[in-house]
Amino acid sequence: MYFYKEDLINIIVPDKPDPAAAKVLQEALGGRFGEMRTMMQFSFQSANFRGKEKQYRDLIRGIFLEEISHVELVQTTINQLLNGSGEPGVGSAGIDDAPLDEAIKHANPHHFIMGAQASLPVDAAGNPWMGNYVYSHGNLVADLLDNLVLESTGVLQKTRIYEMSSNKTFRETLAFLIVRDNAHQNAFAKALETLGVDWGKILPIPNYDINKYPECQKYIDMGFHNAFFNFRLDEHRAGEIFKGVTPSRNNGELRVTDPPTPYPVPDLPEMPNEHSPGLKDLNN
Amino acid sequence: MYFYKEDLINIIVPDKPDPAAAKVLQEALGGRFGEMRTMMQFSFQSANFRGKEKQYRDLIRGIFLEEISHVELVQTTINQLLNGSGEPGVGSAGIDDAPLDEAIKHANPHHFIMGAQASLPVDAAGNPWMGNYVYSHGNLVADLLDNLVLESTGVLQKTRIYEMSSNKTFRETLAFLIVRDNAHQNAFAKALETLGVDWGKILPIPNYDINKYPECQKYIDMGFHNAFFNFRLDEHRAGEIFKGVTPSRNNGELRVTDPPTPYPVPDLPEMPNEHSPGLKDLNN
Amino acid sequence: MYFYKEDLINIIVPDKPDPAAAKVLQEALGGRFGEMRTMMQFSFQSANFRGKEKQYRDLIRGIFLEEISHVELVQTTINQLLNGSGEPGVGSAGIDDAPLDEAIKHANPHHFIMGAQASLPVDAAGNPWMGNYVYSHGNLVADLLDNLVLESTGVLQKTRIYEMSSNKTFRETLAFLIVRDNAHQNAFAKALETLGVDWGKILPIPNYDINKYPECQKYIDMGFHNAFFNFRLDEHRAGEIFKGVTPSRNNGELRVTDPPTPYPVPDLPEMPNEHSPGLKDLNN
Amino acid sequence: MYFYKEDLINIIVPDKPDPAAAKVLQEALGGRFGEMRTMMQFSFQSANFRGKEKQYRDLIRGIFLEEISHVELVQTTINQLLNGSGEPGVGSAGIDDAPLDEAIKHANPHHFIMGAQASLPVDAAGNPWMGNYVYSHGNLVADLLDNLVLESTGVLQKTRIYEMSSNKTFRETLAFLIVRDNAHQNAFAKALETLGVDWGKILPIPNYDINKYPECQKYIDMGFHNAFFNFRLDEHRAGEIFKGVTPSRNNGELRVTDPPTPYPVPDLPEMPNEHSPGLKDLNN
Amino acid sequence: MYFYKEDLINIIVPDKPDPAAAKVLQEALGGRFGEMRTMMQFSFQSANFRGKEKQYRDLIRGIFLEEISHVELVQTTINQLLNGSGEPGVGSAGIDDAPLDEAIKHANPHHFIMGAQASLPVDAAGNPWMGNYVYSHGNLVADLLDNLVLESTGVLQKTRIYEMSSNKTFRETLAFLIVRDNAHQNAFAKALETLGVDWGKILPIPNYDINKYPECQKYIDMGFHNAFFNFRLDEHRAGEIFKGVTPSRNNGELRVTDPPTPYPVPDLPEMPNEHSPGLKDLNN
C-alpha cells in the first residue's frame, strides 16, 4: 500500500511565466521517455516480477516509488510555468480583448483549453501518453537493459530540452531530474554488473559535462547521483545491489539514503477567467 | 512524497488459471474507466488544483493514493489468473508440442508474448491505455461530476465483467473494487452535496443488488462502502467533506478510517519456459 | 439543417443472437471503410467544397445524408445480434453462475462491458474509429476517385464479412448495404465520367456474382443499385450527374428517387442484469 | 431517416483570415468535448437505448440532430477563417515566393496540406478524433450524467477558446455554441431532475458571466439557452422532460420550439494555387 | 532479397537551416500520403499478390523499391534542413544561454528532443505514422485505384508544401518527388488502362502547371515523369504494362529505364551539444 506526505521532492524556483517552456517540458512528463513512462514501467515490472531474487524487484520498485514524486514535480513545474501566462494585459490586443492570443503562439493550446493553464498527460508535440510505451519483458536481463536505455534517454532528452529556455523554474527541475536519472542509470547498470557485465567507461550515458548544466552541480555535491532514496516503510533488499563503487566513471560510492529534504507544494492561484476552481461563482 | 509498505490492499483468493478471465479483467486495469485512469486522473486533478478550498483537493488526492494500490491489486490478480495457464500438458496437442496453443484461444495473446504471462497496460480488447482518458478540467464542479461518472461506470462495468467467469480469484477482486468504487462515488457525490446538490434516490449508480454479487457482502458488512481509507502520513482536510449521512440510499454514515487489514503479495513462480526471470540460465 | 423521422432505411430481419457476427459486423460501422467513415468523409467534403460546380457537392452531400441512416441501420443490426446473447442459461456453467462466460468467447468483450450489449464506434478487431480515416483532399478529381475506392472497398469487405455467419439479421443488412454501396460507386464513377473518364467494363468493383448473395436480389429488382435516394427538403443539383446509363456493366438507368419504404425501429428490451436502463431500480 | 435543407443553424459573420484561430477552433469540432463527440455520442446512445421510457431517448436524439448542424457550422466557420490566409502577398517573402510561409507559423499545417485550406476531423493540437471519446454506458443515469459533463465542458472550453482571438467570425460561432451547450446542459440536468436530483445552485457549469462574452447576449435574449430546437418531422416525447422551470439559476422556462432562423451557407471561392476544385484545369 | 549501394536517388542542394521547413516536410515522410506509406503499401500489396498475372505485381514491387530510396531521400533532406538550426548564437538570448529557444518556435520540438536534430517517422502535425494508413485490398482493381489516389495525393500535397518555404534544399527534393509521383501515377493509371479504363484528360491529378514549380522542369526534360526506374537485379514483367503512350495529357512515351544518376549521401556533422554521436566523450 502507498502512503503520502504533502511534500515535493525538490524546490520550485520562481521565475516568470513561459508557456513555450511548459510545452516542451511536457516531454519529461508524458513523453515516451518521461516520468509517467518510468513510473508505469517500473510499476508493471515490479508487480510482474517472477522468482525469488527479490533484491532486483525491490530495486525496481524503489525507483518506481520515486517516480511517483517525479510525476508530481513535473506537473507542478509545468503549472508554475503556465501560471499568469494568459492574464489580461499579456495579450497583444489589449486588456479586454483576447488575453490568450499571444500566450498560445508557441504554446500547446490544450494547456489553455483542457484545463485552466495546467499540466497534461501528453508529450512536447501534444501526443497523448500511451500504454505501449511500457515494456515489462518478464526476462530480468532484458528488463534491466531496457530500464538502462530508458534512464539514459531520460538524461539525453533532458539535456536537450534544457537548451530550449533559460527560465529558472524550468532549468532547476530539469537539473534535478538529470542527476536523479543518472542515479537510476547507475542502479540498473549496477544490477547488470552483479550478473557479470563490466561497463568499462561508457557510463553515464550520455557523458554529460556538468559545467554545461550548472544547476546540476549542487545535486552532485550532495551525492544525489549516487543515492538510492528509500521510500519504503518496511525492510527491503535493494541495498544488496545498490552499494559499492558506481558503474559510472566518477568512482563514487553508491548508497541507500533517506529521501531528500522536502519542499512545500506551491499554492496555485485561482483563475476566475478560466472558471477555476469556480467555487466563488456558486456563492452568488 | 510517496511511501510504500509491501502489502496488498485485499486478498488474492486462490483458484485455477483462467486466461479468458485475465483478458477481460484487463478492462479494470487499463480500460477507459479502469484503475490506471482513476489513478492518473486524480493525480492530475490534485496536482492541478487551484484555490484555497483544499478540502476538495485532499479528497481527490486521498482517493488517488488508494488507486495506486488498486492498480497493484489488479495487476496481481491478472498475474494469478495467468499463472500456470500455459504449462506443458495444458495444450491440446500433447505435453511437448505446443503448450500455449489452447491457452491463447480465448486469451489476449500479448499476455503470453509481451511478458511472461503477466499483466499489461491495456484494456479487455487489447487497446493500450491512453493519456486522453484523463480529464482534469480545472473547474471543480466539472471535475467532481466527471469523477462521479468515472466511479459509477467503474461499478457498472465491474458488475458486467463479474458475469464473465465464476473464477474465485477474479470475482473476489471485482467484489472488493465494486464496493470501493461505491465509496469513492459517495465521496464525489458528497462533495457536490456540499455545493448544493441533493441527489434524491439516484445513488449509487447503478443501483446494484448486493445479492447478485455475494462476495460483496462482507465488504459491506465491514463498512467499506462508506469508508475513506486514510493513506496520508500528515494532516489533511478530506474529512471535512467525507462525513455525515451518505448520499447513497442506504442511510449509512461516512467516515475516514485507517487503511484496511493488509494482505501479503503472493510470490510469482519462475517460468523457465518463458525465460522468466532467466537468472538460472546465467549460472550455467 | 438536419431533420429526422423515426424510420429505419431497411428491415431488421429477426434471427437468434450471434455475438460473433456482431463482432465482425462492427467493421461495417466503425472500420476504416465502414459507414462512420463514409458519413464523416462526405460531411467534410461537402462542407469544404470550393467553387461553383455545386452539382458535385450536392451529389456528395446527398450520399452523406443516406450514410447517417446507414450508421443507424448498422448500430441497430448489431444491437439485434447482441440481444439475449448473454442471458442467464446461455452460459456453460449454468443459470446462476456466469451468464456471459460463453458469450464472450468469440465476441468483442467491449460489447458486454462498455454498454449493455450494444454497438460501439470500433472495427471488427476492436480498434476505435479514427479521424485519420477521413480524406477531404480539396481537389475534386482526387476526392471523387477516393470516394470510388471507398465505396468499392465497402462492397468488397461486406461480401467477405457475409461469409462469416449465415445469421439472417446479419446477412439482410449486409445485402442491402452491398447494393447501396454499388449505387454510390455508380454515383462517383458517373461524376468522373462527366469529367471525361470511360470506365470500360471494370465496374462494379468487385464484380460480384449476385447469386452468391441471394438476399441482394430483391434490392436489385427494386433498382436500388441504380437509385439516388433523395433526402433533401429543398432543390438540389445531384440529378445533373446521377442520370443516364450506369457506368456499371449492367446497362441500367440511373435515377433520383424518393427514399425507400421505411421500416420501424425495433424496441430494445430492458436488461436488468446489465443495469440497463436502470430506471426500475430507482423506484424501489 | 435523416433529411436536409441547405441552411446553416447560425450566421457566419465576416472578418479577416485568422489561421491561428482556425487551429484552436478545431477543438470545438474534433476535440474530446467537441461537436463530433456530442454528435456521435448521442447517436450511439439513442440507437442503443433500452426500455420503454422513450421520452429520454427522444431527448437525447433531438440533441443529436442539432449536433449534426453544429458540426456543419464549425466546419464552415473554420473554412471562413482559413479562406485567403495563404494568398500570394500574405507571405513575408513576397508574392511569387512562398505564399504560405507566414500562414503556417501559428497554424495547423494540415489545414494547408490535407485539404485546400479546409476543416479537419482533428483537435486544437492536431490529434485525430477518436471513437474512444464516445461513451454509451447503457445505464440511463450514467449516460445522462456523462452528457451533463460533456455539455458543461463544452461551455467551459469554448469560453477559454474565446479568449484566443478577437476575430468576429470566430467569436460569433463560439457565442452561439456556448448558449446552445447551456441549453443542452439544461436538458440533461432536467432529465436527472425527473429522476430525483435537485441541482441547487450549481448550474450552469461553469457559471459564466454573460458580460464577458457579449456576443452571447442576443442569443440569451432570444431564449436560446432555454429552448429545445425541434428537428423531428414526426411526433416525439422530448417535451415531457424539457418543460417547466430550468434547472439553471436564472429561473427561465424551458420550451420546445421550432428551429432557429436559418442562414445561408457561404460560398467558398476556388483556390487554383491549391488545385481546388481543379475543374478549370481539366478544360485546357 | 534486397541490396544496397550507398547512393542517393537525387541531389541534396545546400541552403541554410530551416527547421520550420523540416517540420512540414515530415508530411512527405511520415504523413498519411508520404513515402513511408507508399513504401509499406506497395510492400504489402506485392507480398500479398494473388494469381498469375504477375506483370501487375512486378509493377507494384518496382515502385516499392524506388520508395525505399525516397524514404532515405526525405530523411536526408530533413536532416540537412535541421543541421545547424540550433547552434549557439542562433538563440535570441545570447550564445551561452538557450541555443534552441528560437529554433523550436516554429519547429517540431521532437526534432530536437527525440534525436539530435534528425528526421522522425511522424507527419507535419507531429502524429506518428500508423499501420492503418496501408491498404492492401486483395482485389487488383481496388488496389490499383487506391494507389492512383495515393500517388495523386502525393503530388497534390507536395505542391502545397512547396509554398511553405523558398529554401532550396526543401524545394529541390519536393520537385523531384512531384515528378516521380507523376510517373507512378502514370504507372497505376496505365495498369487500369490495360483493364479497360480510358482516362480522358483528367490526368495527371492535379493538373499542375510546371511553371509554378520551376525546379521540376529539368526532371521533366530528362523524362522522369514517364520513366519506370528499374531496381531489379533479375528479369521482371513490369514493362508489359509500363510502355506506350502515357495516360497523362502530355502524349509522352512510357519507358523502363536504368535508375537515375546517383548522388552522394552528405556527411552529417557531429553535434557535441546534443551528445551525438557521443564517441568523443568516451575517450576522455
Added chain:
Amino acid sequence: MYFYKEDLINIIVPDKPDPAAAKVLQEALGGRFGEMRTMMQFSFQSANFRGKEKQYRDLIRGIFLEEISHVELVQTTINQLLNGSGEPGVGSAGIDDAPLDEAIKHANPHHFIMGAQASLPVDAAGNPWMGNYVYSHGNLVADLLDNLVLESTGVLQKTRIYEMSSNKTFRETLAFLIVRDNAHQNAFAKALETLGVDWGKILPIPNYDINKYPECQKYIDMGFHNAFFNFRLDEHRAGEIFKGVTPSRNNGELRVTDPPTPYPVPDLPEMPNEHSPGLKDLNN
C-alpha cells in the same frame, strides 16, 4: 539506392492452414518488437547517423537491409498460414453456408476482411504498427543499447510465440528468425564491446536452450548465429566491428558472409470467393 532479386531469405515449409497461428505471428511482423520496427528503426538510425565513425553506421544499415527481407519472409509465412483457411467446406455450417464462420473463431478477422486472407501491418492483438515504436536517439551508445534490447526481445518473444502452434510453416520461420536475431544481437553487443563493455556471460538474451527449438539447429550448424549477411553492392566498414570472438557464450567466430541460399517466393493461389485478384471477372 535499393535493389531486389526475387528470392526469399529462407524456405517456406508447407503445412496445413492455421489462421490462429497467422494471428499470433503478426507480432513478428507488426508488433512493437517485430520486423517492421527493426527495419524502420535501423533505417532511421542509419540515415540520421552523425560523425565519421561510419563502421557503426554501416553495421546498422547492413542489418536494416536484411530486415527488409525479414518483413517479406514474415508476410509470406502469414499468407501461407492463411491460404485455404476459409475455403468452402471448412465452415461448420456446411459447404454453401458460411465458409469463414469457423476460420474467424480464433483468428484476426481483419485477415479475412481487409485483404483476401493476407498479412497486415498489425500485431498479434490487432493493433496497427506505430511510428512511435522507432527510436533513433542520436547518441550512439544509446542507439546500440536500444538495438540490443530490441533484438533480445525479438528472440524472447519468438520463443514464446513458438509455443503457440506446432505448425511447420510457422515454426520454421520463427526458428530462422530466432537465430538471425541472435546474430544481430551479437552485432550490437560487439559494437558496444568496441566501446569498452565486457558482457560476461549474459549473452545471448534470453539464454535459450537450442534443444527446445529443434528447427534452429540446422541454422546454428550453418553458423547463421555468427554471420553478418552482406547485402551491400559496394564497399563498407561493418566488418571492422563484426569480427573476432562472439560476445555470446558459445565462443564462436563472427564473420561477414554472402547472403544465404535463396528460396523461391511461393505463388499465392487466386481466391475468387474473396474477389482476389478479380481479373477473371473482368473478362466476362
